[in-house]
Amino acid sequence: MIPGKRRAAVMSFSVVIFGALMLQSVSSQNEPSITASEHTQLPVEGDMFTLQCNLTSAHSLHQESYWMKNGEEIPETRGLNRNTEYKLQKPRGDDAGLYMCVYTFETSPSANATIEVKSAPEITGHKRSENRNEGQRALLYCKSVGYPHPVWTWRKFDNGLYREIDNSSGRFFVSSRDNYTELHIIELDIGQDPGEYSCNATNMIGSREEKSVLRVRSHLAPLWPLLGVLAEIIILIVIIVVYEKRKKPEDLQDDDDPAGPVKTNSTNNHKDKNLRQRNTN
Amino acid sequence: MPPAATTNLGYTPPDGGWGWAVVFGAFISIGFSYAFPKSLTIYFKEIQEYFDISYSQIAWVSSVMLASMYAGGPVSSILVNRYGSRPVVMVGGVMVSAAMVIASFGKTIIHLYLCVGVIGGFGLAFNLQPALTIIGTYFQVKRPMANGLAMTGSPVVLCTLAPLNQFLFDSFGWRGSFLILGSIVLNCCVAGSLMRPVNKNALPKPEAEPSECNGAAAEEAASVPSANLLTEKNQSESKSQGCMEKLVDFSLFRHRGFLIYLVGNVVMFFGFFAPVVFLAPYAKHLGIDEYSAAFLLSIFALVDMFIRPATGLLGNTKWVRPRIQYFFSFAVSYNGVCHLLCPLANGYVGLVIYAVFFGLAFGMVSALLFEVLMDLVGAHRFSSAVGLVTIIECGPVLLGPPLSGALVDYFGDYKYMYYACGVFMLVPGIFFFIMHYFNYKRLDEEQRQAEAVDMRTCEEAMELKTSPDDKTVHETDG
Numbered sequence: 001m002i003p004g005k006r007r008a009a010v011m012s013f014s015v016v017i018f019g020a021l022m023l024q025s026v027s028s029q030n031e032p033s034i035t036a037s038e039h040t041q042l043p044v045e046g047d048m049f050t051l052q053c054n055l056t057s058a059h060s061l062h063q064e065s066y067w068m069k070n071g072e073e074i075p076e077t078r079g080l081n082r083n084t085e086y087k088l089q090k091p092r093g094d095d096a097g098l099y100m101c102v103y104t105f106e107t108s109p110s111a112n113a114t115i116e117v118k119s120a121p122e123i124t125g126h127k128r129s130e131n132r133n134e135g136q137r138a139l140l141y142c143k144s145v146g147y148p149h150p151v152w153t154w155r156k157f158d159n160g161l162y163r164e165i166d167n168s169s170g171r172f173f174v175s176s177r178d179n180y181t182e183l184h185i186i187e188l189d190i191g192q193d194p195g196e197y198s199c200n201a202t203n204m205i206g207s208r209e210e211k212s213v214l215r216v217r218s219h220l221a222p223l224w225p226l227l228g229v230l231a232e233i234i235i236l237i238v239i240i241v242v243y244e245k246r247k248k249p250e251d252l253q254d255d256d257d258p259a260g261p262v263k264t265n266s267t268n269n270h271k272d273k274n275l276r277q278r279n280t281n
Numbered sequence: 282m283p284p285a286a287t288t289n290l291g292y293t294p295p296d297g298g299w300g301w302a303v304v305f306g307a308f309i310s311i312g313f314s315y316a317f318p319k320s321l322t323i324y325f326k327e328i329q330e331y332f333d334i335s336y337s338q339i340a341w342v343s344s345v346m347l348a349s350m351y352a353g354g355p356v357s358s359i360l361v362n363r364y365g366s367r368p369v370v371m372v373g374g375v376m377v378s379a380a381m382v383i384a385s386f387g388k389t390i391i392h393l394y395l396c397v398g399v400i401g402g403f404g405l406a407f408n409l410q411p412a413l414t415i416i417g418t419y420f421q422v423k424r425p426m427a428n429g430l431a432m433t434g435s436p437v438v439l440c441t442l443a444p445l446n447q448f449l450f451d452s453f454g455w456r457g458s459f460l461i462l463g464s465i466v467l468n469c470c471v472a473g474s475l476m477r478p479v480n481k482n483a484l485p486k487p488e489a490e491p492s493e494c495n496g497a498a499a500e501e502a503a504s505v506p507s508a509n510l511l512t513e514k515n516q517s518e519s520k521s522q523g524c525m526e527k528l529v530d531f532s533l534f535r536h537r538g539f540l541i542y543l544v545g546n547v548v549m550f551f552g553f554f555a556p557v558v559f560l561a562p563y564a565k566h567l568g569i570d571e572y573s574a575a576f577l578l579s580i581f582a583l584v585d586m587f588i589r590p591a592t593g594l595l596g597n598t599k600w601v602r603p604r605i606q607y608f609f610s611f612a613v614s615y616n617g618v619c620h621l622l623c624p625l626a627n628g629y630v631g632l633v634i635y636a637v638f639f640g641l642a643f644g645m646v647s648a649l650l651f652e653v654l655m656d657l658v659g660a661h662r663f664s665s666a667v668g669l670v671t672i673i674e675c676g677p678v679l680l681g682p683p684l685s686g687a688l689v690d691y692f693g694d695y696k697y698m699y700y701a702c703g704v705f706m707l708v709p710g711i712f713f714f715i716m717h718y719f720n721y722k723r724l725d726e727e728q729r730q731a732e733a734v735d736m737r738t739c740e741e742a743m744e745l746k747t748s749p750d751d752k753t754v755h756e757t758d759g
Contacts, residue, residue: 133454
C-alpha cells in the first residue's frame with residue numbers, strides 16, 4: 001500500500017471510532033438518569049413511608065417534577081427540586097399502587113421512574129345481607145383496595161364447605177373489574193339460592209374473603225301477618241258493637257238503627273224526633 | 282264564656298263519659314290521616330328502583346295522596362252531614378285498605394298513583410273530617426282538651442308507623458308491606474266503630490242562656506218546657522238551614538270568623554310544612570351526619586307529641602278559653618319568629634334548640650288548628666266549614682314545600698327559605714291578632730243584644746207563668 005493512503009485509512013478509521021464513541025457519550029449524556037426508592041410491600045414499620053426520586057444527571061435543567069399514582073397525577077406534588085419526595089402517612093391498603101415520579105423538560109420528553117407499593121387485598125365494601133322476593137334478581141358485590149389488582153372468585157357455603165357456584169341453571173353472572181366484583185343472580189329460586197356466599201380476592205401477596213347472606217322471601221310470606229291483623233280487627237269491632245247493643249236498651253238511642261223502637265217515656269216524643277232530624281250530626 | 286253562636290246545639294254535650302272513647306277513636310283516625318302519607322316515603326327508594334323511575338315521579342305518590350286527602354274534604358263534609366260520622370269513617374278505612382291491597386299487586390307506577398294516591402287519599406279524607414266533627418258533638422266545655430288529645434294522634438302514629446314500616450320492608454319487601462299495611466289501616470274501622478253518634482236526648486237539660494230566668498220559672502222538673510222553648514227557636518232556625526245543610530254550607534262565606542280563619546290559614550300554610558321537610562336536609566347542609574339529622578326530626582316529633590295535649594289543657598283554662606283566638610294567633614306568630622331566628626343557629630346544639638322550639642310551635646298550632654274553627658263557626662257548621670277549608674288549603678299545602686325547595690335551589694342557601702317561611706307565618710299571626718280583636722268586639726256586642734232580647738222574652742214568659750191559669754203555661758209549649 002502507498003504509505004499516504006494507509007495513513008488516511010487509519011485516520012478515517014479512528015475518526016469513525018472516535019465519532020462513534022463521541023456519539024455514544026453524547027447520547028448517554030442526553031438521557032437523564034433517576035435513582036428511585038426500592039419497590040416495597042405494605043405494611044411497613046413506622047408511621048410514615050417516603051418514596052424518593054433523585055434526578056442524578058440530565059443534559060438540561062429540568063422544568064418541574066410531579067408524582068403520579070396508577071396513571072393519575074397526584075395533586076399538589078409539583079416541585080422544582082431534583083430530589084423529590086412523596087410521603088405516605090400511615091400507609092394502608094388504599095395507599096398501595098403503582099407510583100411514578102415524572103420530570104418534565106423544556107426541549108426533550110419527560111423522564112420517569114416507577115415504584116411499586118404492593119399490598120395484600122383488603123375488602124372494603126360488601127353487602128352483608130340481601131333480601132329479595134322469589135323470581136326477582138339479586139346483586140351481591142365486593143370492593144377492595146390493594147395492588148396488584150386481585151383475582152376474584154365467588155363461592156357458596158354448601159353442606160359445611162365453601163364450594164364453587166353451580167351454574168347449571170345459567171342464572172349466575174359474575175362481572176369483575178380491578179378492585180370491584182359483582183355477582184348477579186336472576187330468577188331467584190327459594191329452594192336452592194338462599195344461603196351464605198363469599199367473595200374471595202387473591203393477589204400475589206395474599207388473599208381475603210367476605211361473606212354475604214342471601215335470603216329469598218316467599219310470595220305467601222305476608223299472608224300470616226295479614227290474617228292475624230284482620231282477625232284482631234274483626235274481634236275488636238265485634239266487641240265494640242256487642243257492647244253497644246247491650247247498652248242500647250238502658251240509656252241509649254242509636255240514630256243509626258232505624259229498625260229499633262224508640263223507647264222513651266217522655267211525652268215529648270214527637271218533638272224529640274223532629275229535633276233529631278233537624279239537627280243532624 | 283264562648284260566643285253565643287256555639288251554644289245553639291239544642292242539647293248538652295256529654296263532655297266526658299263515652300266522649301273519651303270517641304277521642305281515642307279520633308286519635309287513631311287523625312293519626313292515620315296525617316301520618317300515613319309521610320310514613321310511606323320509606324318504600325320510595327325500593328319502588329323507584331323496581332319501576333325504574335325518577336325520584337320526582339315517585340314523590341308524586343305522596344303529593345297525590347295529600348292532594349286527594351284535602352280535596353276530598355267537601356265530599357266528606359256532605360257525607361257526614363247526611364249520614365253522621367261513623368259510617369263515613371268506616372267506609373274511609375275500607376277504602377284505604379282496599380287501595381293498599383290493590384296497590385300491592387300493581388304493575389306500573391300509574392297503578393300506584395291511582396290506588397295509593399287517589400283512592401287512598403279520599404279514604405283518609407273520609408277519616409279526617411268525621412273524626413274532627415264528632416269531637417265537636419261530644420264536647421263543649423272540655424273541647425280544647427279533647428281536640429288537643431285527638432290531634433296528638435298524628436305524631437304518635439307517625440312514630441309508630443315509621444319503624445314498623447322499616448321492619449315490614451325488611452321482612453317482606455314493598456309488595457308484602459303494602460298488603461299488611463292494608464290490614465293495619467283497617468284499624469280506622471275500629472276507630473270508626475267507637476264513634477257512636479251522640480245521644481241528644483239522654484240529658485234533657487240544655488244549656489240555659491238566661492239562667493236566672495230558668496231558675497225562677499222551673500221549680501218542678503219543668504226544665505222540659507224550657508227546653509221546648511229553646512228547641513222551638515232552633516226549629517225555626519234549622520228549618521231555613523235544613524236544605525242547605527244537606528249539602529255544603531256556602532253561607533259560611535258570609536261568616537266573619539270563617540273568612541278571617543280562611544284568609545289567614547291560606548297564607549300560613551305556605552310556610553307551615555316546608556321547615557319540617559327541610560329540617561334534615563338543612564342539617565346535612567351544615568355538615569351534620571345523617572343519623573344526627575334524623576335524630577333532630579325525632580326530637581321535633583317528641584316535643585310535638587307532648588305539647589299538643591298540653592296546649593289543649595292550656596286552651597281549656599278559664600283565662601284562655603274565652604279568648605282562644607288570641608292564643609292561636611300567638612302560636613302562629615311564634616312559629617314565624619322561630620323560623621326567622623333559625624338561620625342564627627349554628628352547629629348541632631343550635632339546631633337542637635331550634636328543633637325543640639319548632640316542635641313547640643308546630644304542636645301548638647296543630648292542636649289549636651281545628652279547635653279555633655269550631656270555636657268560630659260552632660259544631661253545627663263545623664263539618665261544612667272544615668270541608669271548605671281543606672279544599673282551599675290544598676293549594677298552599679301542596680305548593681309550599683316545592684316553592685321553598687325552589688328558593689333553596691335559586692339562592693343556594695337555606696336561610697332565605699327560612700326567612701320566607703317566617704314571614705309567611707308572622708304576617709298571618711299579626712293579621713289574626715288584629716282581626717280577632719275586632720271580631721271579639723263585634724261578637725260581644727251581638728251577645729249583649731241577644732241577651733237583651735232573651736231577657737225581654739223571658740220576662741214575658743215569667744209574666745204568663747205567674748198567672749194562675751195552668752192552661753196558659755201549656756199553650757206556650759204549643
